[in-house]
Amino acid sequence: MSEAVYVLDLFGVAVFAVSGSLAAGRKRIDIFGVLVLALVTALGGGTLRDLLLRDGDVFWIANTVYLLVVLIAALFTFFVVRVLTIPRRWLLLFDAVGLAVFTMIGADKALAVTDSGVLAVVMGMMTGVVGGMLRDVLLSEVPLVLHKEIYATATLAGAIAYVVMVTLGAPYAASVVVSIAVTLGIRLAAMRWGLSLPLFALRKAKP
């Protein structure tokens, strides 16, 4: 992982920690509960990815700077939100940026370990969405990713974009930028224009 991607990864962890902390505001959660939600949201996806890939230590065990970033981001959010009103749109924006960065990094790590494009796409999506899924499950809500406009679609497209770019021999930096741009672009467009895929409902028998 290049230095630039490492910085992006820390940034993704920070924004997901903020997203987890802000989500805590939806329920009556105390400050350490906020910290737990921030940790789960920011580290959950990458932790599952690293457990599955079995390639050395889980990232935040190998490098505890990630824990420090989550701690700072959670405390920052907790205290700032007591003074400032943060619009819900910001939460969704933070979530979208984290999703784009984590998707790319998950695909990148999986490709390095398994050399399989299919697994890279699955691991990219997993890294992007699992933290937020755990966040929502802990708050007793149906995860955003299951029903929200074009959420899984965005991470799927971003992961595929990364794998295709790398397979075509594109420079590393270009692959990184294109993947993030694809995920973020689709997700922001979906939010901006309220796009969504057709929902799935079981047909009810006629009375």
Added chain:
Amino acid sequence: MSEAVYVLDLFGVAVFAVSGSLAAGRKRIDIFGVLVLALVTALGGGTLRDLLLRDGDVFWIANTVYLLVVLIAALFTFFVVRVLTIPRRWLLLFDAVGLAVFTMIGADKALAVTDSGVLAVVMGMMTGVVGGMLRDVLLSEVPLVLHKEIYATATLAGAIAYVVMVTLGAPYAASVVVSIAVTLGIRLAAMRWGLSLPLFALRKAKP
């Protein structure tokens, strides 16, 4: 794993993927949310088993055919259900078949790795029920396995049957068939006649 058991395993993955997809119809879930639910339901139990047993790669990482089967089963369900009404009984039947197959395979893998009958029973049950538990948790419901007629009982009996058969030196094929028959028989009988174990409720203090 013999060829016949591999085919059974793929079949179990397919029916659990269908079960996960159909469950999505209970909430407002889009097509990629359906795919996520199908993946979690079909692969969740075996993934936890393989992570715990630490015996080589997780099955769907070692062989990505499993991912393909989930994808096809989920898409098939998504589009077929738009045209045909699938009775709820079928969902329960698919779930029962998946439960029986996964219980046997989990017990088989654990026995091969740990040589412990107790662990084989626990891993068999875990492989059978964890996917469905995750499915229900993601949909914000109390898992079927915790309160439904004779669900955990069926998988427990099937896992024990497998371990006993193998310990007694029965042929592999016989052990496989008996284990599946036991789980499936108990589960179907429970569904057919609405059997259930006594439920557990805390005694309330008299007013």
Added chain:
Amino acid sequence: MSEAVYVLDLFGVAVFAVSGSLAAGRKRIDIFGVLVLALVTALGGGTLRDLLLRDGDVFWIANTVYLLVVLIAALFTFFVVRVLTIPRRWLLLFDAVGLAVFTMIGADKALAVTDSGVLAVVMGMMTGVVGGMLRDVLLSEVPLVLHKEIYATATLAGAIAYVVMVTLGAPYAASVVVSIAVTLGIRLAAMRWGLSLPLFALRKAKP
């Protein structure tokens, strides 16, 4: 792990199994559902810790006595509670003892494997709280740890106490006792006097 700590660990597993079983009484759960909840509550935290630390087998796979303890504790609870009314206070007390013991043991194991104080604190907390979180999530409730008076605070303080004692070169027994006393003391004090941290709520825009 010394013999005394091994006994404490078994005790922690037993009390968390009781706590998981009693929680089942809040919903309509059958006897095997009770067993599943007991297993998840008693073994969940340590399992995640061992998966993350990657240091040999997960504790209950290496030593199946843990499974036996959970089984006995769950059956005991199931049948005793049918005859005796157990006050809710006892459930909270059992939960507090399990939290204190597991926090210390998690910090101890992580310190032995990683030699990092920060990871020892995180792993201590994780070992203490994850089982109860899974229990509450399976029952479709927001986990106690996220909103209950001084729950995460107690485990955080106990884990830090252990790491500080060990770093200062205190005898093993003293570190163990002080850590457990700190977690338990804070948790019981919080329960006794209903202490809680300020809760976090998003500010609503003025109408």
